[in-house]
Amino acid sequence: MSLLKIDxxxxxxxxxxxLHEVSMTVDEGEIVALIGANGAGKSTLLKAIVNxxxxxxxxxxxxxxxxxxxxxxxxxxxxxxxxxxGIALVPEGRHVFAxxxxxxxxxxxxxxxxxxxxxxxxKEEMYDFFPILGARRKQxxxxxxxxxxxxxxxxxxxMSSPKLILLDEPGLGLAPLVVQDIFHKIRIINEQDKVTVFxxxxxxxxxxxxxxxxxxxxxGRIVLSDTSSALLENDKVRQAYLGE
Amino acid sequence: MLNFFLLIIIYAGIxxxxxxxxxxxxxxxxxxxxxxxxxxxxxxxxxxxxxxTFGLPFWFSLPVAAIISGFVGFLIGVPTLRLKGDYLCIAxxxxxxxxxxxxxxxxxxxxxxxxxxxxxxxxFSSRNxxxxxxxxxxxxxxxxxxxxxxxHSRIGRAMIAVREDExxxxxxxxxxTKYKIGAFILGAGVGGTAGCFAxxxxxxxxxxxxxxxxxxxxxxxVVLGGMxxxxxxxxxxxxxxxxxxxPQLVGLSSVIPAQASQIIYGLVLVVMMICRPQGILGRDKYxxxxxxxxxxxxxxxxxxxxxxxx
Numbered sequence: 072m073s074l075l076k077i078d079x080x081x082x083x084x085x086x087x088x089x090l091h092e093v094s095m096t097v098d099e100g101e102i103v104a105l106i107g108a109n110g111a112g113k114s115t116l117l118k119a120i121v122n123x124x125x126x127x128x129x130x131x132x133x134x135x136x137x138x139x140x141x142x143x144x145x146x147x148x149x150x151x152x153x154x155x156x157g158i159a160l161v162p163e164g165r166h167v168f169a170x171x172x173x174x175x176x177x178x179x180x181x182x183x184x185x186x187x188x189x190x191x192x193x194k195e196e197m198y199d200f201f202p203i204l205g206a207r208r209k210q211x212x213x214x215x216x217x218x219x220x221x222x223x224x225x226x227x228x229x230m231s232s233p234k235l236i237l238l239d240e241p242g243l244g245l246a247p248l249v250v251q252d253i254f255h256k257i258r259i260i261n262e263q264d265k266v267t268v269f270x271x272x273x274x275x276x277x278x279x280x281x282x283x284x285x286x287x288x289x290x291g292r293i294v295l296s297d298t299s300s301a302l303l304e305n306d307k308v309r310q311a312y313l314g315e
Numbered sequence: 316m317l318n319f320f321l322l323i324i325i326y327a328g329i330x331x332x333x334x335x336x337x338x339x340x341x342x343x344x345x346x347x348x349x350x351x352x353x354x355x356x357x358x359x360x361x362x363x364x365x366x367x368t369f370g371l372p373f374w375f376s377l378p379v380a381a382i383i384s385g386f387v388g389f390l391i392g393v394p395t396l397r398l399k400g401d402y403l404c405i406a407x408x409x410x411x412x413x414x415x416x417x418x419x420x421x422x423x424x425x426x427x428x429x430x431x432x433x434x435x436x437x438x439f440s441s442r443n444x445x446x447x448x449x450x451x452x453x454x455x456x457x458x459x460x461x462x463x464x465x466x467h468s469r470i471g472r473a474m475i476a477v478r479e480d481e482x483x484x485x486x487x488x489x490x491x492t493k494y495k496i497g498a499f500i501l502g503a504g505v506g507g508t509a510g511c512f513a514x515x516x517x518x519x520x521x522x523x524x525x526x527x528x529x530x531x532x533x534x535x536x537v538v539l540g541g542m543x544x545x546x547x548x549x550x551x552x553x554x555x556x557x558x559x560x561x562p563q564l565v566g567l568s569s570v571i572p573a574q575a576s577q578i579i580y581g582l583v584l585v586v587m588m589i590c591r592p593q594g595i596l597g598r599d600k601y602x603x604x605x606x607x608x609x610x611x612x613x614x615x616x617x618x619x620x621x622x623x624x625x
Binding site for chain 1: 469472473475476479480482483484485486487488489490491598
């Protein structure tokens with residue numbers, strides 16, 4: 072069963088068409104990678120999923136319910152309500168609450184959960200899973216390193232026990248070893264917690280190595296889609312994205 | 316001399332209320348708004364009209380002023396929702412001026428001899444400053460406690476999240492629109508009640524006293540004391556009021572023009588930004604999740620109660 076279904080969506084910014092009839096599906100339990108160069112429309116696609124840009128055509132459904140649509144008579148679900156439905160977004164560039172401590176950040180991730188015991192349990196889970204966050208729990212987030220902040224952003228998204236987690240460039244601006252560590256964690260989240268992952272990455276090799284299915288976006292169109300292992304072998308991908 | 320100090324304490328109280336409102340908008344939610352003079356104006360006129368024209372007691376005008384200015388805060392908050400930083404600042408500045416201009420055009424003279432506020436037959440007048448100080452600072456204390464509780468609640472936490480990062484707040488399920496407008500309504504409401512007290516003290520309202528400088532002064536108080544720190548903004552109100560009356564206080568008002576205080580505000584702000592940008596008291600240390608909220612501290616101190624484990 073497909074968890075997230077994107078049905079031929081287009082997005083325009085004035086005269087420029089950022090996305091042109093993009094269709095893709097994310098099945099339950101998968102890690103799906105979306106790769107593409109700068110300006111291909113990757114971030115726009117994520118924004119479209121969380122209803123931050125209006126669609127000109129098509130619709131997006133999550134667990135067989137339409138969440139975003141271009142149809143005038145139907146209402147799209149506002150961004151802040153998507154979190155309640157089980158879609159957690161980790162925005163690009165580590166949007167953390169810099170002036171709050173790590174613990175307060177995690178509290179914010181569980182904003183709509185009323186059960187204090189559950190929140191405490193989830194926090195302990197996160198500290199076990201990311202020991203560095205446990206060690207820094209009383210520290211202001213702005214004092215954390217880039218990699219730590221990225222882990223904190225992921226942990227915060229996981230606090231709401233989402234069904235689907237959307238990762239926008241989790242490896243952006245981080246050292247290769249840290250990137251490896253983060254992708255390793257993403258795989259564990261997927262395998263153990265059964266969280267479906269949709270990740271958008273410029274680091275094509277890393278993204279394809281750690282995913283089951285891949286889509287390749289170019290100038291707002293999906294040009295390739297296959298299993299990730301097949302894409303890694305694909306000549307075009309190798310030339311354009313892997314530098315071989 | 317004593318009378319003069321008492322006057323400063325009264326005005327500091329009125330401005331402290333305004334600064335508490337401004338702090339809710341700017342300090343907690345992070346919106347740089349410059350229209351508190353407008354809310355002040357609305358509150359002042361509400362009291363003047365209700366007490367003088369309709370002959371109602373002062374106390375009725377307090378909630379009405381809070382509701383009307385809260386509603387105007389809502390009207391200002393909705394169209395400026397998408398604006399941030401300096402753009403929001405300019406838009407709100409314009410809206411604040413609109414309020415003053417409406418007041419000027421309806422009646423440029425303003426209103427005189429508003430009836431005094433009365434409580435159980437006692438009249439609060441400017442001749443007995445001590446009782447007026449009790450009155451205004453009682454309300455400052457009430458506002459302080461309410462807004463402190465608010466800042467430590469779930470709502471306050473959401474406001475801080477909106478200030479820190481809107482994108483992250485939204486992706487964590489926080490309705491940014493709701494909290495931004497809510498902050499405007501609450502901040503405007505308190506600003507309005509400050510206007511009521513100003514009218515009750517001076518018994519006159521003049522459109523010329525609600526210029527944009529008032530908004531700047533209130534913003535200065537918040538920045539000076541420490542954004543998001545309620546005790547800080549009250550301290551800021553004291554300092555700014557003291558500075559603005561400084562020439563008269565030292566008996567040099569004939570030598571130093573009144574406008575000199577504006578130069579001093581500017582200097583104070585520049586020095587603050589260089590030496591201590593977080594404000595005198597800095598940001599509020601107590602956050603959501605801190606077990607020591609006001610009521611709990613109080614109950615822990617009350618005798619005969621077991622302290623709950625923290």
